[in-house]
Amino acid sequence: MKLQFTKMHGAGNDFIVIDSTEAPFTMTTNQLRFIADRHLGIGADQILIVEKARTPDTDFRYRIFNQDGGEVEMCGNGARCFARYVYDRGLTTKKKIRVETMKGIIQPELQDDGRVKVDMGAPRFRPEEIPLNTTGLSHLSRASDTLWEVKAAGYNNWVSVVSMGNPHAVMVVGDVEQAPVSTVGPAIENHPAFPERVNVGFLQAVSRTEGKLRVWERGAGETLACGTGACAAAVAGMRRGLFDSEVELQMHGGRLRIEWDGTPTGSVFLIGPAATVFTGEIDVPAI
Numbered sequence: 001m002k003l004q005f006t007k008m009h010g011a012g013n014d015f016i017v018i019d020s021t022e023a024p025f026t027m028t029t030n031q032l033r034f035i036a037d038r039h040l041g042i043g044a045d046q047i048l049i050v051e052k053a054r055t056p057d058t059d060f061r062y063r064i065f066n067q068d069g070g071e072v073e074m075c076g077n078g079a080r081c082f083a084r085y086v087y088d089r090g091l092t093t094k095k096k097i098r099v100e101t102m103k104g105i106i107q108p109e110l111q112d113d114g115r116v117k118v119d120m121g122a123p124r125f126r127p128e129e130i131p132l133n134t135t136g137l138s139h140l141s142r143a144s145d146t147l148w149e150v151k152a153a154g155y156n157n158w159v160s161v162v163s164m165g166n167p168h169a170v171m172v173v174g175d176v177e178q179a180p181v182s183t184v185g186p187a188i189e190n191h192p193a194f195p196e197r198v199n200v201g202f203l204q205a206v207s208r209t210e211g212k213l214r215v216w217e218r219g220a221g222e223t224l225a226c227g228t229g230a231c232a233a234a235v236a237g238m239r240r241g242l243f244d245s246e247v248e249l250q251m252h253g254g255r256l257r258i259e260w261d262g263t264p265t266g267s268v269f270l271i272g273p274a275a276t277v278f279t280g281e282i283d284v285p286a287i
């Protein structure tokens with residue numbers, strides 16, 4: 001099968017974008033893993049599928065697959081690339097679109113400064129919304145947040161849990177560069193307390209408006225940036241009383257801005273770059 005694709009990135013989190021507005025999406029898990037492979041295929045953290053809207057109140061439908069081939073609910077950096085892609089390819093003339101995902105509607109908007117601002121919807125914190133199995137876990141309160149003790153890789157990790165449609169565990173560390181991302185990250189990702197696995201954020205608060213973040217992503221490993229991870233970390237930091245309602249997070253691949261008014265139904269806004277790198281065609285084997 002010959003596959004036309006576009007390679008994009010948002011703050012270094014890279015994507016293969018496939019236009020399925022005219023033909024149904026039929027790729028197998030093995031084929032997705034093949035194109036995402038950095039040695040054998042194109043290489044990417046995630047694969048984004050652009051589909052036609054299925055409901056009258058949305059403009060498009062958006063599907064996301066991790067590098068390991070698993071379909072997931074949400075992707076913040078991908079949402080910005082999605083909006084840039086459909087506008088630049090003439091699939092819409094709207095700068096603000098409504099996009100259906102597995103977990104509700106998001107609204108990305110192209111800004112005049114070239115960045116994209118996404119209304120990511122409201123964060124969720126209840127264990128069953130993550131999901132987090134709290135059986136046997138200790139917990140404590142920190143300002144308006146609850147921290148859960150997840151023992152993994154030899155550490156007693158106290159994490160905030162946040163759903164941005166997809167699951168996140170966030171821990172505050174003194175220095176992100178010294179954080180045990182590649183050992184504690186996969187150990188928490190696959191911990192039995194998270195039955196659907198989890199993305200793991202390591203957050204360093206620098207001031208009330210600035211932080212540093214590294215994320216071990218479910219199904220992809222450590223990435224240069226994670227948009228939903230940045231939203232989850234910012235919200236966790238705000239609930240712990242570390243941040244004001246607007247914060248910029250520096251990640252290895254770039255800087256993301258997050259705004260949240262702190263109310264239970266208030267949307268989290270994610271602002272950052274979205275860039276096209278190249279387009280191409282790949283021969284995908286029948287695997």
Ligand SMILES: N[C@@H](CCC[C@H](N)C(=O)O)C(=O)O
Nearest residue numbers: 075076077166218226227228
């Ligand atoms: N990189 C993404 C998140 C992609 C999905 C995530 N790995 C998951 O499994 O939930 C982002 O920018 O949000």
